[in-house]
Amino acid sequence: LADLDAARKTVEALIRDVHDYPQEGIVFKDLTPVLAAPEALEQGVQAIIDPYRDAAIDRVVGIEARGFLFAVPAALELGAGFVPARKPGKLPHETVSVSYALEYGTGSLEMHVDAIEKGQRVLIVDDLLATGGTADAARQLVIAAGAEVVGFSFLVELDFLAGRRRLDGARIESLVHF
Ligand code: AMP
Numbered sequence: 207l208a209d210l211d212a213a214r215k216t217v218e219a220l221i222r223d224v225h226d227y228p229q230e231g232i233v234f235k236d237l238t239p240v241l242a243a244p245e246a247l248e249q250g251v252q253a254i255i256d257p258y259r260d261a262a263i264d265r266v267v268g269i270e271a272r273g274f275l276f277a278v279p280a281a282l283e284l285g286a287g288f289v290p291a292r293k294p295g296k297l298p299h300e301t302v303s304v305s306y307a308l309e310y311g312t313g314s315l316e317m318h319v320d321a322i323e324k325g326q327r328v329l330i331v332d333d334l335l336a337t338g339g340t341a342d343a344a345r346q347l348v349i350a351a352g353a354e355v356v357g358f359s360f361l362v363e364l365d366f367l368a369g370r371r372r373l374d375g376a377r378i379e380s381l382v383h384f
Contacts, residue, residue, distance in 0.1 A: 207256045210381075213249035217361065218382045220246050235362055235384070237333055241275065251279045253381040254331060254359045258284060261356050264326040265289050269315070269344055270296070273332035276361060280331055289321040289328075291344045302350050306343040315343040317351070324352035334362040335380060338369030345373070 207213055220243055222236040240246045254276050263286045268277025270292045281288040294303065294314045301316040322328060328348045335341060341358055348355050357377030363369065365383050 207249070207252045210253065210256075213253050214381055216243075216246050217250045217253070221362065221382065235334055235364075237272065237361065240361070250361050250381065251276060251283075254361060254379075255280045255283050257377075257379040258329050258357065258359065261329070262327055263329045263356060265322050265328045265353070267291050267317070267322075267328055267330045267344055267348060269330070269332040269340055272334070276333060276359075277331040280329070280359070284329070286329070289317065291315045291317050291347060302347055304343045304346045304350070306339045308339060309337070313340070313343070315340065315347060317344075317347040319351075322348060322351040322353045326351075326353040327356045328353050329356055330358045332358075332360055334364070335360045335369040335378070336364050336367045338367075338372030341369065342372055345376070 217240055220239040222239050224234040224236050227234040240250055263284045265287045266277045266281040267289045268274045278288050297316050300319045302319055303314055303316045305312050305314045330344045345355050360380040362382045363380035370378055
């Protein structure tokens with residue numbers, strides 16, 4: 207990526223704050239204006255991929271649903287395969303599942319049992335890192351498959367929610383920080 211700062215500015219300018227969505231008190235970072243603008247989309251995708259170009263990635267795991275939007279182009283450009291991590295009941299074949307605590311209640315993520323092979327090098331991609339619960343669940347799925355989590359890549363990171371701390375010690379790359 208020729209100019210990371212320029213990419214950051216282009217993307218950040220198009221992120222829309224939606225207050226009290228999906229519930230009161232939450233400021234939702236709406237990335238659809240980024241997706242809709244060709245230059246921002248290109249730069250955002252490149253920024254997610256760039257740190258891992260020489261990392262010999264075998265599989266990119268994308269987290270449902272907005273993570274898919276960035277994980278598939280990342281996989282294509284890294285010459286890797288794409289693997290979906292999905293909400294319960296969405297994957298047709300046999301799955302492995304991990305439950306994790308949400309702000310209210312619990313969530314689960316599932317992956318096909320045969321989607322990743324032992325020893326493969328895996329990049330985990332999502333649109334946004336908040337508390338890190340979702341990303342941590344994806345990491346556990348990859349580890350359960352006997353594979354290696356090389357790192358995480360996000361378009362946006364909400365620093366004040368300390369997701370980075372929850373993913374303790376992992377390599378984490380994010381283009382835009384709030
Ligand atoms: P967390 O597990 O808390 O890190 O939440 C991360 C997941 O929730 C990601 O898949 C995000 O897409 C979504 N998310 C959490 N908080 C926000 C927010 N403020 N704006 C947009 N998406 C969010």
